[in-house]
Structures are given as structure tokens and as C-alpha cells.
Amino acid sequence: xxxxxxxEKDQPIRRRSFLNYFLGLSIGTFxxxxxxxxxKYLFPPAAIGAESxxxxxxxxxAELPIGGSKIVRYKGEPTVVIRVSExxxxxxxxxxxxxGCIVKWDGSKRLLVCPxxxxxxxxxxxxxxxxxxxxxxSYHTKITPDEVxxxxx
Ligand code: FES
Numbered sequence: 001x002x003x004x005x006x007x008e009k010d011q012p013i014r015r016r017s018f019l020n021y022f023l024g025l026s027i028g029t030f031x032x033x034x035x036x037x038x039x040k041y042l043f044p045p046a047a048i049g050a051e052s053x054x055x056x057x058x059x060x061x062a063e064l065p066i067g068g069s070k071i072v073r074y075k076g077e078p079t080v081v082i083r084v085s086e087x088x089x090x091x092x093x094x095x096x097x098x099x100g101c102i103v104k105w106d107g108s109k110r111l112l113v114c115p116x117x118x119x120x121x122x123x124x125x126x127x128x129x130x131x132x133x134x135x136x137x138s139y140h141t142k143i144t145p146d147e148v149x150x151x152x153x
Contacts, residue, residue, distance in 0.1 A: 056151040064089070064148065069105035074139060074150050078102050080112065081141075081148060084123055091150045092125045093137035103136070112136065 078094040101116035112121040119130025140153040
């Protein structure tokens with residue numbers, strides 16, 4: 001008889017303990033996530049590369065067929081690398097100068113096309129159509145026998 005009373009009394013305490021544990025875990029997880037997001041806001045990784053000014057990015061030529069392109073991150077920004085010919089490569093910011101959508105290379109038209117409002121840019125980044133107010137930023141490239149180095153003249 002005494003055993004049953006104890007087990008009945010224990011039940012709510014265990015449930016309460018579990019709920020307290022679960023509530024604490026939820027608050028801890030939420031707090032940790034918020035702190036991480038705030039820290040990323042205060043110290044964005046892009047700012048580190050942009051401040052150094054010496055950042056380079058290497059792309060293997062094997063990954064870049066003639067007429068093809070590849071999106072890489074350069075100085076914290078999406079950058080499109082276009083292989084125009086055997087020895088000619090362009091690297092341009094892939095961020096549209098209109099409202100910041102990411103442009104894509106259309107090899108058949110030889111244009112960069114913005115999917116948001118249809119702005120187009122030539123292989124040098126110049127605006128050829130649409131609402132974009134400025135050309136895309138262009139970066140130095142150097143071709144070696146095996147790779148393209150973005151950010152090196
Ligand atoms: S964001 Fe590219 S055309 Fe509007």
C-alpha cells in the first residue's frame with residue numbers, strides 16, 4: 001500500500017523534472033542559436049577577406065571548359081568565372097547591380113542574365129539590357145597551365 005502511494009507521488013515529480021529539463025534545453029538551444037547569429041552578424045567572414053586585399057581564389061582549368069562558367073566566392077562575394085577561350089578568362093561579381101540577385105552565365109547567348117528583372121551583361125560586365133544601373137565589378141585573373149587565379153594580374 002505504501003509502495004503504491006510513493007510511486008503515485010513520484011510520477012508527477014518525474015514528469016515535472018522532465019518538463020523542466022526539456023524547457024531548459026529549449027531555452028539553451030534558442031539562446032545559443034541567437035548568440036551564434038549575433039556573433040556572425042558582428043564578425044562576418046567576408047569582412048576579413050575584404051580588409052586583407054590580398055585574397056586570391058584558384059579554379060582548376062579542368063573544372064572550367066571553354067564557354068563554361070563557375071561561381072566561386074571571392075572577397076566574400078559570389079563571383080562568376082567565365083572561360084571565354086583557351087587563354088581568356090573573366091571574373092566578375094555575380095551580384096546584379098540592380099537589386100542584388102545572382103546573375104548566371106548563358107553560354108549560348110554569351111551573356112550574363114539576371115533571373116530577377118532580366119538585366120543582361122556582356123562578358124566584360126557591361127550592361128546590355130534591363131534595369132541594372134552599373135556594370136558588374138570585374139576582377140584581375142591570371143591563367144597558369146593548370147588553373148585560373150582570381151585576384152592576381
Ligand atoms: S536584380 Fe537584377 S535586374 Fe533586378
